[in-house]
Amino acid sequence: MNRFISTLRRPLTTIVIILTLFLMVISKKIAVLSADPKGEKNCPPLFPQYMDENGKNMQIFMEEPQHQIEWKQVGGMINDASCLNATSVYGIAHIQSEKDIHEALTYARNNDLKVTMSGAKHSMGGHAFYKGAVVLDMLGYNKILLNESERTVTVQSGATWHDIQNLLHPKYAVKAMQSTDIFTVGGSISVNAHGMDHQVGALSRTIRSLNLMLPDGTVKKVSRTENSELFRLVVGGYGMFGVILDVELEITDNEIYTSKRLITDYKEFPQLFEQDISKNTDIGLMYMHLSTSPSSFLEEMIVYSYEKIHESDLSIPPLGEVGSVKLRRFAINIAKYGSVFKRFKWWSEKYLEPKMESCSITRNQAMKDGEACLVSRNEPMHDSVKYTKNRIPNDTDILHEYFVPRDQFISFVDGMRTLFQEQKTNVLNASVRVVHAEENFLSYAPQDSFSIVLYINQSTDDTGNEKMKKITQDLIDLTLEHKGRFFLPYQLHFTPEQLEAAYPELQEFTLLKKQYDPEEILTSTFYEKYFR
Ligand SMILES: Cc1cc2nc3c(=O)[nH]c(=O)nc-3n(C[C@H](O)[C@H](O)[C@H](O)COP(=O)(O)OP(=O)(O)OC[C@H]3O[C@@H](n4cnc5c(N)ncnc54)[C@H](O)[C@@H]3O)c2cc1C
Structure with missing residues (x-):
């Protein structure tokens, strides 16, 4: 035994x-x-010292240390949300007032230095800094004033949408912003951000006016009717024409919506939009997700919509933060590791997420029959996407966005699918947005368009970078074939020829830049690479 x-x-x-x-x-x-990130992620190559163009070390020498600038950082490095753009800078100035901006510009002019403004640094190609430049960190320049009688807010450009929503809630809401709330107003105007409100359109349409400090320190009021050329240049102008000071933005009511989901085929979407969605003025917010599961890759689609309900006696609870951060982060990250997990992610988006949805507003009838999920407008937009940050080594997730005329959508998605399958691209998310023709100078959408936003994973080594460069250039060629344009705040993998083909206004934009900023004091990694 x-x-x-x-x-x-x-x-x-x-x-x-x-x-x-x-x-x-x-x-x-x-x-x-x-796991939560430990701090800002930095990926190689990292240059430990301040270097010149030839890779030689340079000394940080503050010519006028007595100058009235509060430095957050002297010398050292800065990076952006891609983690791949570690750059040595002259210093980072802590901006809290208009005077601070004036001082920093004067200091830079006197010392022959370049200047770049940075917001939340979620652009991904070094747009918010430049090697050896003085970086104006705008985050501390963030006062917000509500003007109820005008139905506007006046905000300093370093304020984030998150802070603005906290002030406006529960009565009012932002009219146009990105689909998440982490960005600054200055950074958002500089790219002409757009988001979930398909009726209002991009941010530019909600700007009454703004004050701009030009590189020589003078201040100009800019709007559609006053200094209108500058207005068209500053909106989507990537900080090249001046420092945006305060902005007057239109706001709207914090309406109550029924949240709805519809699963459909991508080929049905253009017609669905034209015939139903665009005609229903009660739909206040909408966006779509395309499947990233291999079994229905870029074919199946979930249409998310938020439809206004006409009741006024419902009470709106305080704004909460998005919950289950670790679970959400896990679901995104596990999907990087193979088709089984990608299938699981899409399955959970279709069947699990509706059960987890937070429906903060209750109504007796709705509770009884369980038919409606009610939220206020601020809620879907009050998402600080903490779950997209992680501490996985040698790994980063990169955003892309392509705008195509609406009748080109199906063919564009088909082309994209082929490219991804051929190149085995690790696509984590693919969403679709509705965009109207935009009239700013470097407009990403000269005609009504659909945009396709992609979240793609890469390793941070040479192989990962080369793979990302190839798919970016191929996606841009595909976009150009479909008479579209690509969004500029992302990685700088596109060629100068692709940029010029997508944005034929580029040369005129550069000439005007030199007119408003003859010494080219305001610059960035993006500007230096393509506009010089
Ligand atoms: C995860 C993620 C999701 C995104 N989602 C969307 C989306 O839904 N819709 C969309 O449209 N975009 C989206 N974007 C892009 C985003 O809108 C831009 O990258 C935007 O610029 C980010 O704002 P920021 O505060 O981080 O600006 P930064 O990256 O810090 O700066 C961007 C540019 O603005 C300039 N700038 C900053 N402040 C000022 C100022 N005060 N005056 C003048 N110039 C200034 C900078 O010099 C730089 O050129 C997304 C990006 C990421 C990473």
Whole structure:
């Protein structure tokens, strides 16, 4: 009997040990995939010192240290949301007032230095800094004033949408912004951001006026009717014409919506939009997700819409933060590791997420029949996407966005699918937005368009960068074939020829830049690479 038990025990012990090790490895992996980031992520190549164009070390020498600038950082590095653009700078100035901006510009002019403004640094191609430049960190320049009688807010350009929503809630809401709330107003105007409100359109349409400090320190009021050329240049002008000071923005009511989801085929979408959605003025917000599961890749689509309900006696609870951050982060990150997990992600978006949706506003009838999920306008837009940040080493997720005329949508998606399958691109998310023709100078949409926003994973080594460069250039060629344009705040993998083909206004834009900023004091990695 004893002999029998001991023989049984050995394989059992082995199995238990293997199972324990397996569980330890799995739980370690789960912990890495869901862990909060330790801080800002920096990816190689990292240059530890301040270097000139030839890679030689340069000395930081503050010519006028007595000058009234509060430095957040002297010398050192800065990076953006891609983690791939670590850049040595002269220093980072802590901006809190108009006077601080004036001082910093004067200092830069006197010392022959370049200047770049930075907001939340979510552009991904070094748009918010330049090697050796003085960076104006605008985040502390963030006062917000509500003008109820005008139905506007006046905000300093370093304020984030998150802070503005907190002030406006529960009565009012932002009219136009990105689909998430982490960005600054200055950074958003500089790219002419757009988001979920398909009726209002891009941010530019909600700007009454703004004050702009030109590189020589003078201030100009800019709007559609006053200094209108500058207005068209500053909106979507990537900080090249002046520092945006305060802005007057239109706001709207914090309407109550029923949140709806419809699963459809991407080929049905253009018609669905033209015939139904665009005619229903009660739909206040909308966006679409295309499947990233291999079984229905870029074919199946979920249409998310928020339809106004005409009741006024419902009480709106305080704004909360998005919950289940670790779970959401895990779902995004696990999808990077193969088709089974990508299938699971799409399945959970279709079937699990509706059950987890937070429907903050309750109404007796709705509760009784369980038919409606009610939210206020601020809620879907009050998302600080903490779950997109992680601490996975040698890994980053990159945004792309392509705008195509609406009748080109189906063919564009088909072309995209082929490219991704050929190049085995690790697509984590693909969403679709509705965009109207925009009239700013470097407009990403000269005609009504659909835009396709992609979130693509890459390793941060040479192989990852080369792969991302190839797919970016191929996607841009595809966009150009479909008479479209690509969004400029992302990685600088496009060629100068592609930029010029997409934006034929480029030369005139550059000439005007030199007219308003003859010494080209305001610059960025993006400007230096393509506009010089
Ligand atoms: C995860 C993610 C999601 C996104 N979603 C959307 C979306 O839904 N819709 C959309 O349209 N875009 C989207 N974007 C792009 C985003 O809108 C831009 O990158 C935007 O510029 C980010 O704002 P920021 O505050 O981070 O600006 P930064 O990246 O800090 O700066 C961007 C540009 O603005 C300039 N700038 C900043 N402040 C000022 C100022 N006060 N005066 C003059 N110039 C200034 C900078 O010099 C720079 O050229 C997304 C980006 C990411 C990474």
